[in-house]
Amino acid sequence: MNPSMKLALLFVVALEISFTTIVSLNVALIIIALIYLLFKRTRLKTLGWLLLVPLLPAIGLWSTQYINGTGDKTLMAWVLFTRIYAFVFTGATFTLTTNILQLADSLEQNWHLPAKFAYGVLAAYNLIPKIKHEVEIIRAAGRMRGQTLSFWSPQLYFKAILVSINWSQNLAQAMRSHGFVEDAPRTHYRQITLRRRDWAILIGGIVLLQVGVFIIPWY
Amino acid sequence: MVAIAIEQLTYAYSAAQTPIFDHATGTFPANQFTLLTGPSGTGKSTLLELMAGLMALAPEQGTIRYGHQPLTAIPAGERAKSVAMMFQNPNQQFAMDTVENELLFALENQQVAPDQMMARLTAALDFVGIRQLQHRILTQLSGGEKQKVALAVIVAMDSDVILLDEPFASVDPVARASLLKRLVTLRDQRHKTIILADHDLAGYAPLVDHVMQITPAHQLRALPRTDWPQFFAAFEAAHQPDWQRPALGVETVFNFQQLQLQQGRHVLLQPTDLQLPRHRNLLITGANGCGKSTLFEALVRLSDYAGTISYRGTDIQKIKRKRYAHHVALLFQDAETQFLNITVAEELAQSQKYASGDYFTPERIQTALSQLNLAGRDDRVIYTLSEGQKKKLQILLMLIIQSPVLLMDEPLKGLDLKSIHALVALLQTTLAVTHQTLIIISHQLTGLTPLIDHHLHFENHQLHYVGRGRHES
Numbered sequence: 001m002n003p004s005m006k007l008a009l010l011f012v013v014a015l016e017i018s019f020t021t022i023v024s025l026n027v028a029l030i031i032i033a034l035i036y037l038l039f040k041r042t043r044l045k046t047l048g049w050l051l052l053v054p055l056l057p058a059i060g061l062w063s064t065q066y067i068n069g070t071g072d073k074t075l076m077a078w079v080l081f082t083r084i085y086a087f088v089f090t091g092a093t094f095t096l097t098t099n100i101l102q103l104a105d106s107l108e109q110n111w112h113l114p115a116k117f118a119y120g121v122l123a124a125y126n127l128i129p130k131i132k133h134e135v136e137i138i139r140a141a142g143r144m145r146g147q148t149l150s151f152w153s154p155q156l157y158f159k160a161i162l163v164s165i166n167w168s169q170n171l172a173q174a175m176r177s178h179g180f181v182e183d184a185p186r187t188h189y190r191q192i193t194l195r196r197r198d199w200a201i202l203i204g205g206i207v208l209l210q211v212g213v214f215i216i217p218w219y
Numbered sequence: 220m221v222a223i224a225i226e227q228l229t230y231a232y233s234a235a236q237t238p239i240f241d242h243a244t245g246t247f248p249a250n251q252f253t254l255l256t257g258p259s260g261t262g263k264s265t266l267l268e269l270m271a272g273l274m275a276l277a278p279e280q281g282t283i284r285y286g287h288q289p290l291t292a293i294p295a296g297e298r299a300k301s302v303a304m305m306f307q308n309p310n311q312q313f314a315m316d317t318v319e320n321e322l323l324f325a326l327e328n329q330q331v332a333p334d335q336m337m338a339r340l341t342a343a344l345d346f347v348g349i350r351q352l353q354h355r356i357l358t359q360l361s362g363g364e365k366q367k368v369a370l371a372v373i374v375a376m377d378s379d380v381i382l383l384d385e386p387f388a389s390v391d392p393v394a395r396a397s398l399l400k401r402l403v404t405l406r407d408q409r410h411k412t413i414i415l416a417d418h419d420l421a422g423y424a425p426l427v428d429h430v431m432q433i434t435p436a437h438q439l440r441a442l443p444r445t446d447w448p449q450f451f452a453a454f455e456a457a458h459q460p461d462w463q464r465p466a467l468g469v470e471t472v473f474n475f476q477q478l479q480l481q482q483g484r485h486v487l488l489q490p491t492d493l494q495l496p497r498h499r500n501l502l503i504t505g506a507n508g509c510g511k512s513t514l515f516e517a518l519v520r521l522s523d524y525a526g527t528i529s530y531r532g533t534d535i536q537k538i539k540r541k542r543y544a545h546h547v548a549l550l551f552q553d554a555e556t557q558f559l560n561i562t563v564a565e566e567l568a569q570s571q572k573y574a575s576g577d578y579f580t581p582e583r584i585q586t587a588l589s590q591l592n593l594a595g596r597d598d599r600v601i602y603t604l605s606e607g608q609k610k611k612l613q614i615l616l617m618l619i620i621q622s623p624v625l626l627m628d629e630p631l632k633g634l635d636l637k638s639i640h641a642l643v644a645l646l647q648t649t650l651a652v653t654h655q656t657l658i659i660i661s662h663q664l665t666g667l668t669p670l671i672d673h674h675l676h677f678e679n680h681q682l683h684y685v686g687r688g689r690h691e692s
Contacts, residue, residue: 101316101320119314119324122315123314126315126316126358129358130358136521138556140519140520140544140549141551141556141557141559142559143540143541144544144548144549144617144620144622145557145559145570145573145616145620146545146569146572146573146620147559147569147573148541155559159559162602163555166555166602170308170310171314173273173306173311174306174311174312174313174314175314175324176273177273177303177306178312178314178321178325178328178372178376179298179299179300179303179325179328179329179376180314180324180328181295181296181328184296184328185330186330187326187327187330187331187332187333187336188327188333189323189327189337190323191333
């Protein structure tokens with residue numbers, strides 16, 4: 001499916017289940033997401049982690065609601081419990097099957113977002129692991145000059161911001177030196193198509209969701 | 220193909236008092252290989268950036284012409300077709316994640332038809348001889364490999380003029396020779412115009428057609444061929460001295476037991492036992508990406524390793540980080556990494572405040588500053604200094620700190636011969652008093668040799684001493 005359409009559909013789903021209290025709907029969404037992930041050949045180990053990691057916060061929410069909640073405590077406790085899993089699994093249908101490059105391509109080609117923006121997002125994403133190591137390096141550089149930079153030290157952030165500004169300038173220069181010109185026409189090696197099918201899935205998905213929310217008499 | 224003419228170029232950074240160029244005029248002939256030289260900080264990078272159109276030039280600041288056409292008249296979209304640039308820092312030239320995606324990005328920008336892209340991409344990779352890197356992630360490549368990829372991008376873009384700003388600053392001799400060979404081929408077979416800025420001029424004499432100098436009077440001057448022999452002689456590789464291996468039983472500063480280094484799943488150093496002597500200056504050489512910098516990161520506990528590293532008898536993992544940092548400091552390869560403040564004066568003050576010894580009195584600091592040609596820049600924002608000035612300031616800051624052990628990663632990077640001599644002299648007079656232990660990684664040996672006592676070579680995932688004398692391991 002087209003990456004940006006998939007993201008849009010998931011956004012609507014997330015928004016809607018945030019305001020509904022239907023346990024069966026959440027469970028249905030989890031099952032659909034699970035089937036999709038299995039269909040996309042997600043490794044079972046990854047699925048195991050997806051089940052395990054949210055367990056603690058889910059139990060936490062469940063027990064808080066069950067013990068301290070008001071109104072229908074049992075129902076609300078299970079709504080929150082299943083909602084966490086619905087978020088995680090529907091989210092995973094995007095993060096585990098789509099990479100950021102495809103999303104950037106789609107935003108640029110299908111929605112005509114400025115290429116500068118699409119590549120900026122992409123570059124920022126590629127920088128995340130570098131930033132972590134860079135913070136360690138900044139702290140080491142401080143220690144070697146007698147200064148302990150704690151995680152709340154403004155100097156650490158000043159330095160990190162300087163490094164980021166530097167990186168962004170270098171990135172802009174790298175892009176320009178490789179022929180990138182803002183708003184200039186470009187060709188695309190990876191063609192991301194936006195088919196009727198993508199629209200059909202988006203609209204169909206949203207309609208089905210409304211059926212689930214308002215029409216089916218869930219218990 | 221067209222010659223590039225610089226006409227009446229006058230340029231100054233707003234913060235600097237003196238101009239970098241003062242009505243400079245000169246011509247870079249078409250289809251030829253021109254070497255651009257000048258001491259560090261004289262404006263080689265600035266000139267190349269101006270010629271590449273990466274920095275704008277106002278009409279009153281002079282004109283840069285490609286043939287008859289002023290650079291400013293070439294539409295931005297067509298500039299990449301005319302001129303491409305390769306940067307000094309191999310980490311600063313890529314926008315994408317993998318080699319393939321970076322090349323595609325450049326081809327897309329040139330509006331190459333998608334069905335022709337893969338052919339051009341593989342042709343460019345084959346030309347540079349790095350087809351095997353096509354699907355690799357850029358951040359996992361060594362400096363030399365990154366520069367080869369940068370050249371492949373330029374080949375794929377097929378730009379007429381290729382500008383290179385000290386492209387070999389962190390490239391080992393083998394990769395450097397291979398890159399130079401490709402540049403000569405680009406000139407001879409594809410009629411490219413090549414302009415390369417460097418200050419380590421070893422090996423260029425037989426390759427280049429012209430030498431263009433930036434003079435102390437901020438002018439451009441073509442060096443007459445009759446002056447070449449004398450000019451290049453200063454850089455010809457001095458024969459490598461035959462250093463001694465450390466004697467048995469000397470006091471050691473670091474002791475490696477089964478030390479093993481890895482980068483991802485790639486083994487850099489196989490389990491090694493080795494002693495590094497105290498109060499001696501040690502040189503570490505080895506090809507690009509072999510793991511020299513990773514060894515330094517392990518020594519200052521910035522990266523993981525297997526086995527044990529002991530500092531004067533204690534496992535470094537058992538020493539408090541803060542205390543250990545007072546003993547073992549690292550001069551980072553990139554000078555900016557070292558800086559913590561904003562102005563030169565603030566940086567100097569910080570080093571003085573936390574110095575482990577009192578050798579560097581304010582007078583000695585002033586002397587050192589003028590020795591390094593850095594005097595009178597107290598209020599300058601460090602980030603506006605030239606790369607060479609940053610490097611010299613960085614080294615001085617770490618000398619003032621006077622940690623018992625100083626690891627230096629490519630301390631000569633970006634420095635001209637005059638600065639190197641000044642720096643080595645400063646190091647010698649300082650070490651004579653402070654008795655620090657220096658461990659130096661350097662590709663460039665010109666001028667550095669008087670400082671070195673022992674030599675370690677990194678090769679085939681092994682680290683061993685070279686030279687005369689007996690030493691096990």
